[in-house]
Amino acid sequence: MIMTETSRNSAHEGGQAGRIGIGLELDATHLKILEVLRENGRISVAALAERVGISRANAYTRFEALRADGAIKRFTAEIDHVRAGLGITALIFVTVRQQMWRQFRAQLAQMPEVEYCAITTGQHDAMIQVRMTDVAAVHTMVTERLANIPAVKATETVFILDEVLKRPYVLPSDRNPAWSTRRPAPDPAGGEVPLGKMRFVGAAEGRAQLQRDL
Amino acid sequence: MIMTETSRNSAHEGGQAGRIGIGLELDATHLKILEVLRENGRISVAALAERVGISRANAYTRFEALRADGAIKRFTAEIDHVRAGLGITALIFVTVRQQMWRQFRAQLAQMPEVEYCAITTGQHDAMIQVRMTDVAAVHTMVTERLANIPAVKATETVFILDEVLKRPYVLPSDRNPAWSTRRPAPDPAGGEVPLGKMRFVGAAEGRAQLQRDL
């Protein structure tokens, strides 16, 4: 379980945008490795090899390849927030002023209590999840810190009463065990997406080129 | 959302509710350990000891204590969903029919594509996050799987365009470096929570004692 402290931090924080080309072709064995690693991030490569059913050398090669390729972004410990003193979790839906996304992002980076932030379609522009010591702290954060960011036009806050489930990571093999040969599912070019009965809340005005602007 | 089913899903997956008593008193050193571990879950205990500035033996003791106590819930690998073939992420806000939470939970457990589910205050009752291969799959999931659950009264779906940030885990020390001596922030008993300017979307009817009932 050696951990070369050096390196590995290269990957940007949560950047799903950017980096289109696939470097590594993931086969069934790779997915199996990811499956084991997502439930036990501290397993030794030797034990991993045994569980996956490959040789140690092979496991080392694939393990390293997955890290180098970025398929594994990092290893982390899941902390009990309540035990750590942050018992209150809230979701804040933010409406962002057009063309101020850059500033919004910059401000977010300054807020360590923000655990997650995603840009969404729908009525609001972004959803952020925060962990705080108490409800009052959420209030302070929303009214005094978020509201003071010019990029923030409006917010809407809800509290999380219980986290029913949190899976370490969802993999395609969960759904379709015979996924091995399939490619990452390219959207049919120019095809109409069937949004039939699903109530789809469309993006707010002027958000077309949002991703590029960030 | 009355919960007469005296369920008590006991060891539920993301149970923030339940378990009030603190078993371990976390000091500054414990938090420092958590801080290192959340960024590098695979670091060796020896290296951890060095980074935190304690002896190896001490590091082993504390490390084990944190795991046993549940402050560290598990170690996991963060996977790049796009690379793994699940490039589409969506949030589905669900309105749940009263007294059918148990069924709702049971159904969720059957859906491997669900990465996260939280019960919330506000207009909807729960938010679930799913990872899928394409938009059509989200559509199918919402209209054919979720809609067929009797417990689900209504849904509202938004897509995630970009995940701006995802912190491994937020800790109180991020905010207040001198947190060491503070206790986990008990809410002032009976005190009114100031929800002043914050737009607080209240819980739907009859959700007062939801936490206890789940």
Add this chain to the structure above:
DNA sequence: GTTGAAATTAGTACGAA
């Protein structure tokens, strides 16, 4: 891609401060 052996490292068990 696999096996097996050497070198290194991790995990454990002690006594001492």
Add this chain to the structure above:
DNA sequence: TTCGTACTAATTTCAAC
């Protein structure tokens, strides 16, 4: 409690197949 050290067990690396 924490530290330092010695001991044992395990892992990683590297070789040849």
